[in-house]
Amino acid sequence: MRNKKTLGNSLRAYFSKPANVITVIFLIVLLLTVVLPLSTLLIGSFKVNGNQEAIWIDQDGVEDGSWTFHHWIELLTSKEYNYASTKFWAPLGGSALMAALACVVAVLFGGVVAWFITRSDLPAKKFISTVFVFPYIMPSWSMAMFWENFFKNTEINAGMGILQSVTGICVPESMVYGLVPCAMSLGLHYAPFAYILIGGILRNMDANLEEAATVLKASRFKILYKVTLPIVLPALVSTVLLVFSSSISSFTVPFFLNKSSINSGNNFVSISVQMRNLINTGFTKGQGYVVAIVLMMFSIGILTLNNWFTGKRKSFTTVTGKSGQVSLVKLGKARKVIAVILVIIVAFFAIMPLASFAMESLLEVPGDWSSFTLRYWLSREVFEGSNKGDTIGILMSPTMWKAMGRSLLLSVLVSLVAGSFGILIGYAVARKRGSKAATLVSDLAFLPYLIPSMSFGAVYLALSYTKGFTWLDGSFILLLLVGSIKFMPFASRTGTSAMLQLSGEIEEAAIVIGVPWWKRMTRVLFPIQKSSFISGYLLPFISCMREMSLFVLLAASYTTLVTTVLQEYSRTGLNQASNAINLLIIIFVLVIQFAVNKLTGASIDKGVGG
């Protein structure tokens, strides 16, 4: 009896703290939205999924729904026609190589720019840092599209690209399609991400740490590799790991740059493209799930490694000590030269893609200015795609506009849900620092980041076919759910780091004068870290607006999004129209990002700083 009473009391005491309530609620929500779908995926990889698959496996006693190790064994070990090698190991190896290359490009490019912006007296910093993040704001396939637009040439039967039309140079096919171009476009896309992470640490890093080494007669080089690098190493490692795990499972880029003829040797099937093929054939679904699980294990392993690495004894927490003066490294005579070079490079990768999309959308024959046309923007001709009512001119297509509106609505809702969840999670994690439950919530909330978009979509697709959930199939709610969960990691990271910067005393000062929790959140905590929190809303918005692979499997004909419309145009070969839509999306996202930045001071480079 007494025991029961104390249990009741301690439960009541536990739930009287908002942080505990939030922790418990999110634990449940995340178990349902992240862990449950993932386990269906896991189970699916050990089961026969459908009759087609049962026939394909062709073993005694194997029927739809029975347990089997066949998917794993076949995909990982089968030597018949080199099956395991061509379907799994080669694509995996190729993708890993691509991801590693992308990391090198992103970290070198992003890191060097970050160093110049935060540590030197480079002129034109504002311009460089603003424009440098453009490629990250663009949809991830934009760089791939630009790469193709730039390098393609008539020698490889791909139409005239910018390089050829300007200089007449025709690069070999391996520079236009295949592994290296994929890696380059991914690297360029993620370089701003590296810049944001590394720059954040460099900016917070006490300049005195380097000066102390200078005074103790360490050479510049020695300071760099004995002091600066070790201190930014956690950020560097985080960047490498995140870029690696995003790149290895990237679908759109390899999908886009995989156009070369099979026999040219530049044919590069990435593991994610392979996964989609396996799932789509209908009789190897289980094997597709195996790939998804392997990719996720990669990511989870990477996350664990990352946590182990940043959680070590030589805690880097002291790094954030505020330093009064930051003395910038004098670049001397090189100052102007470096600035000019950087401005050109940065502007090239930020503005040229836009220009190339515009150009592509305006030319009937790529590279041929005499074929200038506004047809793909303004024509009312009917376009025979799968979406009824499409016209060739995208601005005239009611479907396009409806999809645009829907994308916008979806992105706004996703950003509201993900952003608010992120703040709440950040609050719980910061207040309950170190507790097991809070750590679990924070890890679970980050997990969706590491699940390849494509597999995440697939998981929810599977869920919407499951009994009891069929009402989700193709619905807007489903898109909202998937989007909110998938883009929550950004918001929860931002929320957590912003909350951690607020000392508990700030809230306690309000508690002692009896301000209720809700008011403390909205009137005290939120205003103080306003710009960080708003960044937590902005990131999911931008990511959702430009997302394709996540939604491509889920959007039904009555819930098309602007990116799925783009895909439809691209699939049917109307390259001009898909370029036009891409340009439209980018401009849209850029305008919104600038408007929010001007109005609230929030920006995406503040967001990821966690």
Place this chain on the structure above:
Amino acid sequence: MPKIILEHVTKRFDKFVAVDDLNMVIEDREFITLLGPSGCGKTTTLRQIAGLETPTEGRITIGDTVVFDSEKNINISPAKRDIGFLFQNYALWPHMTVYQNISFGLENLKWPKDRIRQRVSEMLAMLKIEQFEKRYPSELSGGQQQRVAIARTLAPEPKVLFMDEPLSNLDAKLRLEMRTELKRLHAETDSTFVYVTHDQLEAMTLATRICLMKDGVLQQYDPPLEVYNNPANLFVADFVGNPTMNFLPGTARVLDETHAEVTVLGRSFLFESDAPLGKPEGEDVVLGVRPEFIRLGSGGMEGKVYAALPAGMETTVQMTMGDQLVTSVEFGSVDYKANSPMRFEFHGQGLILFDKKSGKKLGRGSATQR
């Protein structure tokens, strides 16, 4: 050996002048404090001498070497100036152990391994931090971190040691202890110390000479007692000393080279200066009287006790006379009732006469009531 000379050193951040035409000579083995309110340019000055900040104009010489000259375009890097620098926030490298933090500078000097080992042990023992050798900075308390920072700075035996408010992050007790340690350190090593602080007591107790600054301009550069007894202007007089000096506004009429008739507190005094009087810019003056130069219990002035603050060894007594508050310090513990009448007078040779308009000192001496 290393004598430091600053000539016309000026530092501008855009239009804002942080340090304005600073001239000073720091002799070998001195313990100099740069003193002044927050934002007056102390850190900037220190960093300029150390080479971490580039002056806009001027010339800095350390020992026989010109380390900076804006006209000749000389700017020697901090690494070549043979200095040590103790940062306000210690700036310990978080990824290195205590041992590695201390040995880093010695490795840069290419010392042999066993000598490094020996020197580090010596430093660890001297600062009583042997047991922390293998720890990382985040595992140490503020005071311990500070000792590590000192050990790291001293290990290469720099000839000149710069310190930027090294004690400001410590609690009061530890601060007092470290102050003593620093003074001993100065006696034991034969380095020159340049020390930044905004705490006048710290400056008074540590320094051989104080360099007092305000808004980037040097106010006075003298030994502590000289600054205390013979402040160059109202700002210095006000900044140094606790409780602060009494500033009594009034008028003055110069009688001859060393005498003036001064009217303050509604009474007339004969001020006798021990040196020729400066020339006032007008009639208005301020008579500066340190609390210890006010004797209670007798004399021609009468005030009302406002508050008495006994602190054991001495008692601070505040009185009102008209609308002027007057502070005095009595030796021993005495208690006076609030609002009781109290006679008092000025005594001693240490009264200072300031020109009100310029704030400059006119003379120092005695004032007798007429």
